[in-house]
Amino acid sequence: MTIIMISVITISIGYFLYKAYKNTKDIRINKINIMPEVNKENPSLSILHLSDLHLENISLTPSELASKLRNESVDIIALTGDFLDRKRTIPKLTPYLRVLRDLKPAYGIYAVLGNHDYVLKPNDLKELTTVLQAYDVHVMQNESDTISVNGHVINIIGIDDDSTNRSNVPLAYQHVKQGTNIVLTHDPNIVLNMAGYSFDYLMAGHFHGGQICYPKAYHLVKMGQLAKRDIIKGLQMHDETPFYISEGLGQTGLNIRIGSRPEITFHQVPIIHSKSA
8 A cells, every 4th residue: 555545545534533533523503392282271391411521532612512502491391311421521421411500590409320420439429419419309219299380290211221220110100190201211122111100201322323433323223112223313203292313412422423424402391281190
């Protein structure tokens, strides 16, 4: 192989990686309205959904996040796991949490943990949850909280990470009341194992939309049945019930994306009553 050919290949690879890195800065803001005919008789809840920050590899700064959210008003903020996986990164989380707290969501900030968070040692994981709680984040590990919105009962249900065998659906639903059931979880595969436990909307992350798709994210096949079916992002349905898989904000491995983009998601969710808890 000649020096010219080596140079051409090197330049091509460098350009390809540069473009792939630039993709991590191309943040999509998606607005999902699962029932456009929502009205005063059938009100809705505005939810800001962020997932998979992976603060070791994130191209969005706290100030950039604040700029993108500046004119938004939300009822709830939902964080669906994978904040970080190294103790030394924990301080990096606080300016992002400050941005979210400053939004003053009407009914609070709720979070679940992901498989990368559980890489932390127990004391470091406790430090992570303590930091989250210090910024008024309700960290939910197979538990629920009930709020009232204009007289309507809303159950916020946090199911722990299924990919690390920490999910316990019966425990998460133990104190759920009759009302609208909104589920937060990290690994969306849990929807396949929730027979008998109804939800009106579920938000998750985990797959990063493949992060690197060529043209499909074949490397995700070991990440459960949904990935095997190429159900890895966006609005989906299971048993006629909607759920959403965020492509996340950060990256794992190399800080690159090919065929996927980081996202910030706003969900408009109708307040309706589940048939059963």
